[in-house]
Amino acid sequence: MHDFDLSTWVIYGGRPTEPGDPLNVPPIMASNFRLPGDRYYSRTEGTPTQVAFEQLMGGLEGGRSLAFSSGMAAVACIFHGLSVGSVLVIPEDPYHAVNGLAVEGERQGRWTVQRIDLADTEAWIAAGQRADLLWLESPANPLMTVADLPAICSAVRKPGCLIAVDSTFATPLVQRPLEYGADIVMQSATKFIGGHSDLLAGVLTTTDDGLFEDLYHRRVRNGGTIGGLEAFLAIRGARTLSLRMDKSMANAQVLAERLEAHPDVARVRYPGLPSHATHANAASFMHGFGAMMSFDLTGSGERASAFVEAAELVNNATSLGGIESTMERRSLIVGQENMPATLIRFSVGCEHVEDLWRDLDRALTATASMA
Secondary structure: OOOOHHHHHHOOOOOOOOOOOOOOOOOOOOOOOOOOOOOEOOOOOOOOHHHHHHHHHHHHOOOEEEOOOHHHHHHHHHHHHOOEEEEEEEOOOHHHHHHHHHHHHHHHOOEEEEOOOOOOOHHHHHHOOOOOHHHHHHHOOOOOOOOOOOHHHHHHOOOOOOEEOOOOOOOOOOOOOOHHHHHEEEOOOOOOOOOOOOOOOOEEEEHHHHHHHHHHHHHHHHEEOOOOOHHHHHHHHOOHHHHHHHHHHHHHHHHHHHHHHHHOEEEOOHHHHHHHOOHHHHHHOOOOOEEEEEEEEEHHOOOHHHHHHHOOEEEEOOOOOOOOOOHHHHEHOOOOOOOOOOOEEEEEOOOHHHHHHHHHHHHHHHHHHHH
């Protein structure tokens, strides 16, 4: 990789370089290739479009990347590498699909699950002495807890204990866990990497060649390879990642501060606010505070449902990380019923910040009688 700033690499990385090549890798829609050659089947070798996406992501994260058909396919590739009887440590409130995968594996007797508060750094460091996999999600979904990744990832752990970090909410522009000592970093490229709510994709990146080979062969066996069109869309979306993140993060800071001051908002969880419980962690190593937040309204869950429906500009939708803003009442999601009934998860997009604020303020006013 050239010694470029990451904002340049997202534009440069993974492009064809030979005279006469197109500036952009086209979507190569092929399942198999003519023999003999070094590429014969897209599930195993992938397509040239997939390889270009992996080169782009490897440069962003600082390692070697593998692309998957979804973020959860990437997560499953890591978890299914655990041997029977392993100890898996996850956050107390992980992403609900990750929690489901962890519970299923424990029920089948494949591993034992232990849960730790993401903010309890010492407990995570201690867990590294007994665990086989530490699965960290930071910032967390949807409570926005920021783990002290440099401290946890650099601490001494038992031989063979891996640390994997879901860094989807941050993107590589905000934090690079491999630099702190993590073994694997996962991105759900469905979210900010793709950025346009039009694809499913996941990425794993590592600096360990042996681990890379293990993950690669597991992906081949499990069939989680990304498609050619999705790889093309992911590359195209990633080209504007720096521009989108700059705008979204600036919007998020303004909106978080205004929401925190609003009488109808009981609590705002955003790492960029000094009031946030793990703000100090975020300020110490993150390059920005991301574009995700959650906030609790005053009143009931019914008020929260009415609020998201009353908004016109901000979409009531369950995914995140797109150029458009989205929000949802998170406790209605299966597997996250334990979240506060009035919690709204908010993915801040690239719209004009005053338009976003007027939309939120109108929705708060429209539901004020339910507070």
